[in-house]
Amino acid sequence: MIETAVILAAGMGSRIRERTGYNPKGFLQLDEIPLIEHSISKMLTAGIKKIFIGTGFMKEAYEKLAYKYEQIQCVYNPDFETTGSMYTLYRLKDVINEDFLLVESDLIYERSALSILMNHGYKDVILSSKLTDSGDEVLIEIDEKHHLVNMSKAKADLMNISGELVGITKLSYSTFQKICSHIELLPNFHKMDYENGIVAIADQIPFYVHQENDLVWCEVDDEGHWTRAVQFIYPLIKARENVLKSINRTILLNPGPATTTDTVKYAQVVEDICPREEEFGRVMEFISNELTEFVGNLEEYTTVLFGGSGTAAVESILSSVIDDQAILIINNGAYGKRMCKIADVYGxxxxxxxSPVDEAIDLSSLEQFINNVPTKLSHLAVVHCETSTGLLNNLEAVGELCQKYKLSMIVDAMSSFAAIPIDMNKMNISYLAASSNKNLQGMAGVSFVIADKAQLEKTKQYKQRNVYLNLFTQYHYFKLTNQMQFTPPVQTLYALKQAILETKWEGIQSRYKRYTKSWETLIEGVSRLGLKHLVDKNSHSRIITSIIEPSQPTYDFNEMHDYFYRNGFTIYPGKVNTLQTFRIANIGDISYLDIERFIRLLERYLEWLREGNKHETI
Known part of the structure; x- marks a missing residue:
């Protein structure tokens, strides 16, 4: 069992000196606790009994820690200004006599990072993560056995890139001694970084690279890193490490709300706060800005928040941005039809x-329809992913038509936002509606409109058709105060903030890749069982699937729903008037393994149905 750790802390931190002043960067504080003390606390909790700190710049700060913690011993590198981290580590060769964890002093990380290495079967292990694209990354190349080949900040130095160096490594005593003996023979070894020292003997000693893609961590080298740490990484780590206990997991295969993480659920458990306080205003400002940046830039676009379901956002747009001209609404499903109903109610x-509910939009036919409209059109509205079927409409192509005919495009992106990449500028989208509870994997109760600022400002003089849902007044009030006009759903917004952090950490493209694997598992499974899905694969969103119901005369959807519900799954009825269907959504905090389990249960149910055991409860 590893009981010793080494922290490399000799660096000058010159790239963030304006913030640190004359303190080492390891003394930057989060929740009024220095980074290095966060790390020390995690080490002691994990069972580390001895901590060596390789010091240099402002060594006195670390020596004070040695008075505070009896487990700490400082080893000074007097040449810290002209040497690299390998030399700081080298100076510890006469005081270390056992296996140890090697940790950089400017890291913020989950405590699981330590336990992964401390309990690892290999004696020399480098911890690697997915690529963070945070800047100044050390990238890793491995062989087919997951052994280290090379590490470098320059991509050109590597034949392949498997991941990114976290900055926490397990080294055996014998390997450490070999590194020291080897580098002594190299010219200018005192200027090397420690990772170069490891690479120098990687052809002699196998270093296992353990890839942990879900590990949340960051280093702090510059102001950009610090901003990312404060606003994104540290809140995410706190949420994950403060989960009191796991909550019973239900697999929601309905098209929203989706299955959420425990950290999103627990994010709602906060001290009471008046939503008019500046502190809560900053929470909503963060949410608004982050949602905008998923699909556009803050200079041209803004997000307007509402308490309400997704339909509230759609209704807000339709009732607020159309003056005395006409709108064309594409209806190829229940939610296109709903937009028609809203438009009708508002006159x-x-x-x-x-357009057919199961086919891609015929763009030539649509263009002809636009040309044949007998009055002046100002807007076109379309659903991106039609939630009733899973049909994915081609926003880019429809956007090109809107640009050609000078139409402002309104998009219901309820079932696509935060899963399918969207670029509002490239796709010519003026207004986009979405909500907190689908692909964002938050709780239900918040909807939002992302709007082109220039176009939204033009609606200031339009006749106001309602109060709560008026888009311009909500936008203008928030712009002045960081507040909604009316009482917001406080706890749901805290959950949404956490969901946004988790979405950023996973990445929208990676999330869609995960959803796609689940969808492929679903399609393969239902096809094998003899069921058919409505929408062709080429036009499918890979998010929601409308499945033709079994043909057995004894089939009953409610009975099937209850069977799945008893087994921890929720399924959803269809919404296509002309066909008997049920819907399965593969969104939320689930994986293809959950879908495999669903398919096994479905197979069991269909067998029971074919056998006609109506007198027995399955």
Missing amino acids: LEFFEYA
Whole structure:
């Protein structure tokens, strides 16, 4: 069992000196605790009994820690200004006599990073993560056995890139001694970084590279790193490490709300706060800005928050941004039809373009329809992913038509936002509606509109058709105060903030890749069982699937729903008037393994149905 750790802390931190002043960067504080003390606390909790700190710049700060913690011993590198981290480590060769963890002093990381290495079967292990794209990364090349080949900050130095160096490594005593003996023979070894010392003997000693893609961590080398740490990484780590206990997990295969992480659920457990306080205003400002940056830039676009379901955001747009001209609404599913209903209720002049619910939009036909509209059109509205079927409409192509005919495009992105990459500028989107509880994997209760600022400002003089959902007044009030006009759903917004952090950590493209694997598992499974899905693969969103119901006369959806519910799954009825279907959504905090389990349960149910055991409860 590893009981010793080494912290490399001799660096001058010159790239962040304006913030640190004359303190080492390891003394930057999070929650009024220095980074290095966060690390020390994690080490002691993990069972580390002895901590060596290789010091240099402002060694006195670390020596004070040695008075505070009896487990700490400082070893000074007097040449810290002209030497690299390998030389600081080298100076510890006469005081270390056992295996140890090697940790950089400017890291913020989950405590699991230590236990992974301390309990690892290999004696020399380098901890690696997915690529963070945070800047100044050390990239790793491995062989087919997961052994280290090379590490470098320059991609050109590597034949392949498997991951990124975290900055926490397990070294055996014998390997450490071999590193020291080897580098003594190299010219200018005192200028090397420690990772170069490891690479120098990687052809002699196998260093196992352990890849941990879900590990949350960062280093702090510059102001950008610090901002990322404060706003993103540290809150995410705190949430993950402060989960009191796991909550019973239900697999929601309905198209939202989706299965959420425990950290999103627990994010709602906060001290009471008046939503008019500046502190809560900053929470909403963070949410608004981050949602905007998923699909556009803050200079051109803004996010307007509402308490309400996704339909509230759609209704806000339709009732607020159309003045005295007409709108064309594409209807190829229940949610296109809903937009028509909203337009009708508000007395808008609208033209409905009906398109098949299971086929891609015929763009030539749509263009002809636009040309044949007898009045002046100002807007076009379309659902990106039609939640009733899973059909994915081609936003880029529709956006090109809007640009050609000078139409402002309104997009219901309820079932695509935060899963399918969207670029509002490239796709010519003026207004986009979405909500907190689908691919963002937050709780239900918050909807939002992401709007082109220039176009939104033009609506200032439009006749106001409602109060709560008026888009411009909500936007203007938030712009002035960082507040909603009316009482917001406080706890749901805290959960949304956490969900945003987790979305950023996973990445939208990676999330869609995970969803896609689940969808492929679903399609393969239902096809094997003889069931058919409605939408062709080429036009499918890979998010929600409408499945034709079994043909057995004894089939009953409610009975099937209850069977799955008893087994921890929730499924959803269909929403296509002309066909009997049920829907399965593969969104939320689930994986293809959950879908495999669903398929096994479905197979069991279909067998029971075919056998006609209606007198027995399955």
